[in-house]
Amino acid sequence: MFRRVIFLASVALWVHSACLMSHASGVSAENLSIHGFLQANYDMRITGQQPPNPQGGDLLFGEERFQLRLGYSKEKVRLFTRTDLFYDHVANRPGVESREAYAEGSVGSSDLRAGRQILIWGVGDYLFINDIFAKDWGAFFSGRPVEYLRVPQNAVKLDMGTPGLSAEIVAIPFFQEDKLPPRSSFVQFDPFSGVARTTQQPAMEFQNTEVAARVYGTTWGFDTALYLYRGFFRMPALQPNQVTTPTLVTETFPRLAVYGASTRGNTLGGVVSAEVGYYDSLNDQAGHNPAIPNSSFRYLVGYQRQPWEDFTVGLQYYGELMSHYDAYRATLPAGFPTQDQHRQLMTIRLTQLFWHQTLRVGLFAFYSPTDQDYYLIPEIRYSISDNLWMSATGNIFGGRRPTTFFGQLDANDNLAVTMRYEF
Amino acid sequence: MNTWIVLCATVSLILMTTVGQPRAGVASDATEIIQQSQAAFFEAGQDLKARIKMTLTTREGQQRLRELTMLRKNFPAGEQKYFLFFHRPADVSGTAFMVYKYPNREDDRWLFLPALNLVQRVAARDSRSSFVGSDFSYEDISGRDLEADTHRVLRNEALGSRQTVVLESVPTREADYARKLTWIDESTYLPLKEEHYDLQGALYKVFTADEIQDVQGLPTITKRTMTNVKTGHKTEVVFESVAYNVGLGNDIFTERTLRRPPEQWLK
Numbered sequence: 001m002f003r004r005v006i007f008l009a010s011v012a013l014w015v016h017s018a019c020l021m022s023h024a025s026g027v028s029a030e031n032l033s034i035h036g037f038l039q040a041n042y043d044m045r046i047t048g049q050q051p052p053n054p055q056g057g058d059l060l061f062g063e064e065r066f067q068l069r070l071g072y073s074k075e076k077v078r079l080f081t082r083t084d085l086f087y088d089h090v091a092n093r094p095g096v097e098s099r100e101a102y103a104e105g106s107v108g109s110s111d112l113r114a115g116r117q118i119l120i121w122g123v124g125d126y127l128f129i130n131d132i133f134a135k136d137w138g139a140f141f142s143g144r145p146v147e148y149l150r151v152p153q154n155a156v157k158l159d160m161g162t163p164g165l166s167a168e169i170v171a172i173p174f175f176q177e178d179k180l181p182p183r184s185s186f187v188q189f190d191p192f193s194g195v196a197r198t199t200q201q202p203a204m205e206f207q208n209t210e211v212a213a214r215v216y217g218t219t220w221g222f223d224t225a226l227y228l229y230r231g232f233f234r235m236p237a238l239q240p241n242q243v244t245t246p247t248l249v250t251e252t253f254p255r256l257a258v259y260g261a262s263t264r265g266n267t268l269g270g271v272v273s274a275e276v277g278y279y280d281s282l283n284d285q286a287g288h289n290p291a292i293p294n295s296s297f298r299y300l301v302g303y304q305r306q307p308w309e310d311f312t313v314g315l316q317y318y319g320e321l322m323s324h325y326d327a328y329r330a331t332l333p334a335g336f337p338t339q340d341q342h343r344q345l346m347t348i349r350l351t352q353l354f355w356h357q358t359l360r361v362g363l364f365a366f367y368s369p370t371d372q373d374y375y376l377i378p379e380i381r382y383s384i385s386d387n388l389w390m391s392a393t394g395n396i397f398g399g400r401r402p403t404t405f406f407g408q409l410d411a412n413d414n415l416a417v418t419m420r421y422e423f
Numbered sequence: 424m425n426t427w428i429v430l431c432a433t434v435s436l437i438l439m440t441t442v443g444q445p446r447a448g449v450a451s452d453a454t455e456i457i458q459q460s461q462a463a464f465f466e467a468g469q470d471l472k473a474r475i476k477m478t479l480t481t482r483e484g485q486q487r488l489r490e491l492t493m494l495r496k497n498f499p500a501g502e503q504k505y506f507l508f509f510h511r512p513a514d515v516s517g518t519a520f521m522v523y524k525y526p527n528r529e530d531d532r533w534l535f536l537p538a539l540n541l542v543q544r545v546a547a548r549d550s551r552s553s554f555v556g557s558d559f560s561y562e563d564i565s566g567r568d569l570e571a572d573t574h575r576v577l578r579n580e581a582l583g584s585r586q587t588v589v590l591e592s593v594p595t596r597e598a599d600y601a602r603k604l605t606w607i608d609e610s611t612y613l614p615l616k617e618e619h620y621d622l623q624g625a626l627y628k629v630f631t632a633d634e635i636q637d638v639q640g641l642p643t644i645t646k647r648t649m650t651n652v653k654t655g656h657k658t659e660v661v662f663e664s665v666a667y668n669v670g671l672g673n674d675i676f677t678e679r680t681l682r683r684p685p686e687q688w689l690k
Contacts, residue, residue, distance in 0.1 A: 035516055073686055104683075109674070111683060118540045147538040161679040216678065221523070221531050223544065223678060264544050266529050271546040304544075309551040309599075356479060356656065357556030358487075386487050386512035422513035 033071040039420040040064050042089075043142045049411035051187045060185055060414050061142040062089035067099070078104040090185065099152050111159040116152045119170060121214055121227070122275055123262045125349060126364065127318045129277040129298045130227035130260040132212065134234055136179040141186070141409065143377075143393035143416025151176055165217040172210040175202045177253060178234040181409070189408035191336060192238060192249045199251040202232055222265030227277070229258040239291045243333055254292045255282035270305025287324025290331045295323040304349075310357065314349035337403035340370040358383040366406060373399025373407035390419040453574035453590055456607055463612040465566040466503070467641045468667030470496040472688060475662055479557055482655030488512060489555055492689045496671045501526040504676040505565060508689050519681045527568050530561075535681040542681050551599045557658040558628065558649040560599055571596040572603070582606050582615050600628070611635070611642040627653045638665045 043061035050058065065086040072079045082100040087093075102115030122131035134151035155172040177199075181188060202208045210231030217224060232253040240246030260277030276299045284292035298321070304314040322328060325341040332338060346369070351362040359382050366375040374397070381391035393416045399407020477489040490511040496504050505522040509515045517537035524530050532545040554564050572592035579588055587606040594600065600619040608615050617630035634646035643665055650657040675685050 035513060037513075120540050123544075145538075150539070159679065159683070161674070161677065163673045163677055166677065166679040218531075218678065223533075266531055266544075266546070269529075271544045273544070304546045306546050306548050306552065309548075310553065312546065353556075356487075357553065383514070387514070389514065420514075422516075 031072055031074050034069070035423060036066065036068040037420050037422045038064075038066050039145075039418065041144060041416065041418045043144070043414050043416035045412055045414045047411050047413050049187055051183070051185065057090075057185070059090055060412070061139075061144065061416070063087055076106040080104070109161050113157045113159070114155075116154050117157065118147075118150045118152055119155065119157070119212075120150065121168075121225070123223075123264045123273040123302065124275060124300050124318070125302065125314055125316060125347065126366075127300050127316055127345070127347065129275050129300060130214075130225075130229070130258060130262060132229045132231070132234070132256075132258055134176040134178055138179050138181040138186070141181050141395055141397075141412065141414075143395050143414060143418075145418060145420075151179060165215065167215045168213065170210075170212040172212070172231065173206075173208075174204060175208065175210070175232060175253065176234070177201065177236065180235075181412070186409065187411035189337075189403045192240060192246060195240070195246050195249050197249050197251060199236070200253075202253055208232075220265070222263050224263040225261065227258065227260040227262070229256070232256055233281075233293060235293075237292050252291075254284065256280065257282055264302075268303070268305075270303055273300075273302040273304075275300050287327035288331055290328070290333060290336075294325070294328050297321045297323070310353035312349070312351045314347075316347040318345040318347070319343065337401070342370065344368060344370045368399075368404070368406070371399060371404035371407065372401070373397075373404040375406040375409075387423065388419070388421050390417070392417050453576045454569060456576070456588055456612070457574050457590060457592070457605075458569055459612040460605070460607045460614055461566050461569065463642065464614060464644070466497055467643065468497075468639070470494070470669060470671040471665065471667055472669050472671070473662045473665045475660060477555070477557055478659045478661075480657050480659070487556075489515075489557070494671055494675060494685075494688055496673075496676065503565070506675055506680070506685075508684050510689075517684075519684050521676060521678075521681055522565065523676070524565055527570060533678060533681055540682070542678055548597065551597070557660075558651050558656055559658055559660070562599075563630070563649065567598075568596075571598065577604070579609075580606075585615060586610070587615060613642055613644055625653075627651060633659075636665075639667050641667055 041061065041063055042059070045058040045060050048058070063086045065084055067082065067084045069082045070080070080100060080102055081098070084097040084099055086095050086097065088095055098116055100116055100118060102113050102117050104111055104113040119133040120131055122128055124131070128135070134153055135149055136151050139148040153172055153176050154174045155170050157168060157170045160167050183190070210229070212229045212231070213227070215226045233256045234253065236251035237254050239250040239252050241248045241250070257280040258277050259280070260275065262273070262275035264271060264273035276297070279296045279298060281293055281295045283289070285295060287294040298319065300316055300318040302314065302316040304312065306312050320343040322339065322341050329338070345366060347364065347366050349362070349364045351360060353360050360380070362379045364377040368374070376394065376396040378394045379391060381389060383389045394414070395416070396413045397406045397409035399410065401407050402410065471493070473493050475491050475493055479487045479489070488511055489509065492508045492510070494506040498504065503524040505524065507520040509518045519535040521533045522530050534543045534545050535541070536543065552561050553559070554561050572594050575591045577589045577591050579586065581587070586609045588609055590605045590607060592603040592605065601622045601624070602620040604618045605614050606616040607613070613632060613635060614630070615632045618626055619628035621627050629650045629652060631648050632644040633648055634644070636643055636645045643662065645662045645665065646659070648657055648659045671688070674680065675688065
């Protein structure tokens, strides 16, 4: 308790001094900018069902967080850091997280950014095909502010552009896996329940450097892009040491290449988007190894429009078509849940703004007709003033079977509240 | 005698019909006037850079502030491109908004959210969409297609010290008003006042040009207010550091620039 008070007091002091500093010296006006927030964010499970371990309480997430964003720019050079200090009430300890820390330089019409950065591309709304960068699904399922879905990556990005055509090339030497909801606090399906686990990440070697590239431009009002990625699956593939009675399961990250394209633009009275990608499972292109995901073709189409003032509706349809499905079925160990050859998912987003856009009421819903599972995210957010907002977000999971992506999380329905003061 | 009566009657008739009509030298055709007005109000110069402060005030007096930089460039065939960068409030600081505006077709719009490092395409209907929660719609900010209304000259009248032509506009396409009256300055063609009426014929929104300055020889409305007379909510917009013909490059108006805003133009 004492440590918590000390931590919060020091954070408050830091905010105060940062504000004073920016006002006193006027540094924010020219080359230096100082922004940030102070935030409280708590998330409770509302089903009463807990995983059988001492950490499996109903508090899925709880913290106070202070973020400081410092930017400096002069002529062709830019430095930026986004650093979070927080007190985690689940682990009962303070922590520091560097969300971004990079240097950027410009030469002509090219920019080079090196350091920790948030990478994102593609046209999906919570559906990702060519956006192969790391995600934190645990944060997403716990109702944390949506920026925490992104896991920062240490990378070098070269950005080149002309008014007609631009390109980005990213090299990521340090592998970062997706963060899944922790098994200690989330009730979820485990095909190797009770078996010891170990993780084997790709070694930090030159040939393991991930490379992602995108060429994009706007033609006839449509933003169109081609993508290329060569690296690894970020969701772990489970490799048991023996098939019948495994004693150890190794989480591995097989090699992956993705080739894709996307487009979006105004038509049919709204914004239409489409994206495709071929996931080439380089370590098992024939699909014979059940511990490595098969190659697949993925697509999505989306449509967004505003039927009336301050109300927006967005619809998406997404599919994954597995290659070599016969080989997958033939090698899948007995007793394992079977994936559909053509997994499909649809989403709807409804957003209504009230009171001069200070109150937002929204719903995002996933439904899979093939997995027969769903995930609903109702949200209400109110801006109390220009600097202060609060929100309540629900995360409601369900499905016919406890083995599907959302169905397995059925016991973890939760309600998150967030309050943030921005400066 | 009869001749005199006919002549006097004719002269009277001519006088009666010309009273209330625009004076010599002022465009008499309503469409031509509104065209000149839009050119003066939304298209002045080859390009424009301005720092904009918006104050949204509720009936109870609670205020919210928006501060942004607007970069606008004119292109051939009536096309325009806008780049808007938000400085305040803190929770939208760094947000950038880009619009490609086309005559007689839906605009293309992009939004950059810095916290997510995400560029989104925005679907929105101009006429009914409030601009960032203010009392101004997107069309109030960037103009409405001439063909979207039928325009009619109602009368000439003085508004304060200015001589104005009063136009009535009735929409033929979707609009947030059923009828609009505009007081257009006869010499500058700037709109000095607008009254928006709803379907019931009741006045609900009033625009006023509160301050006009000469910027590089171009008369510019540097302070304007839109008041919703029904709710009592109002938005005051102040243009500061207005500069025309600053030489904005085409490369500013790209998706790439949204992600990396052109800092030399934003100070």
